[in-house]
Amino acid sequence: MSAQTSGFTVTTINVNGVRAAVKQRNDDNPGMLPWLTAAAPDVVLLQEIRASEKLARKALAPALDDGWQLVMTESSVAGHAGVGLLTRTEPAAVRIGFGSDEFDGLGRYLEADVDHDGQTVTVGSLYLPTGAALTEDPKDVAKYEEKLRFLDEFGPYLDGLLASGRAAVVAGDWNIAPDERDIKNWKGNRKNAGFLPHEREWVAARLAGGWVDVAREHHGDVPGPYAWWSWRGKAFDNDAGWRIDYHLATPQLAARTRRTWVDRADAYNLRWSDHAPVSVVFGS
Template sequence: MPSLKITSINVNGIRAAVKQRNENNPGMLPWLARQAPDVVLLQEIRADEKTARKALAPALDDGWHLAMTASSQAGRAGVGILSRTEPSDVRIGYGDDEFDTLGRYIEADFGDGEQQVTAASVYVPSGAALTDEKKDVEKYEEKLRFMTSFGPYLDTLLQSGRHAVVAGDWNIAPDERDIKNWKGNLKNSGFLPHEREWVAARLAGGWVDVAREHHGDVAGPYAWWSWRGKAFDNDAGWRIDYHLATPALAQRVEKTWVDRADAYDLRWSDHAPVTVVFSR
């Protein structure tokens, strides 16, 4: 059977992602047609479904299927799944009263029988370093609540025996190899000790960080760079976008890569697509 190609990308607003930025950068849709993944896990759609479908109309007219959930907070979050074949089932949220309406998690089943794979898109809150500022405290506590409730769900999904891959913008760099300037970020959200410990607990439980297993003990490869300064040009990035796969599925990885733009002005998001190819 053919392989299964799953890409994850934080689009940083679907309307902005599909827009032509300059004569050399036509946006997301030509990339989608050129790379032709089987499944695209989207984060930070930042639009309701009607608006997202309008933005993605050329792809949908070409046969792509879209399942998504917008955030009840307009203009924020939102996750979705674009796929070449229609999923057999779609589930929104993971059973949390707070986060299931905020566009943070969606999963869908593809294939059937022993070949069925559950592919999920997750957008973990960005959080903040814990300070005396009220806004920082609220964002810090929101991320902590999400991790506290989502961790057990991931544990349950792992123990279910299903072939599953959960990918997206985790907003947590697992270790020092995953940030160019890790020494300067020891007290920043995304690299706080309890955040890294949370990821480590998922890996210790059996989830496999596909890119790290594939690339080995190297820096990155990064998939997010700030729009500001020379972060992209200097590859001063973060690896906060990755696929966690169940062990049996992880054994079927053929290759994985970051589709980094060739130049700063060719980017259509501050994140780059991360792709994994699984054998069937």
């Protein structure tokens, strides 16, 4: 049970390299592990682990010694992507990928069945490709088309998970801001990856199909709250961020939402990732 409040707390965080996240950055910033102890969610969904399982376990050793269970899938491309889950109890089942020949070996998606008050909840950790705007640059074309292929495959998988009737929540770094409320400078990003029309339409289709954007439903018609800010310039200080880290939940689970929040650092030098943890508490 979470130290923050009673219920079942699911936190998502893109750690931007787990080995870097756990390091002490300065006298006031001891890194990720003290945050994990203080926050004490029931499940932590990790993205961009960017390490082999052996190295990730070494980095997270204090947490694992304290009873956390780690399941993860690393990318076949060294130092790239990688997703996982930290849980307080061993999951009943773990499934890597979503049946994709192209993406299942790249550390993009993992899900597990965990118990909450005798009910099985499927929790999925997602790191969706960043993509690129479509230009004449071959590298941009490759990134644009990779993200499009991922969306084409993952959309039907999510639709099937919803149709299964299971209580489920898929969270992580979606690399898509759903609408104008989700980017501080949305006008300047209309032609950039993460806010392209077809990307937003893809998210809208999932919501129209029945998935619930928990934070948006909870916070209502307000800007953000953002959970990613560039390391560059004054983006963090000016709260010029993006809401690309969020939870999509099945309706029956979303109806049990008690609270959701972004655990934003108090100052730039206290950050241990360019993303902030986003948490949702579900009741029984």
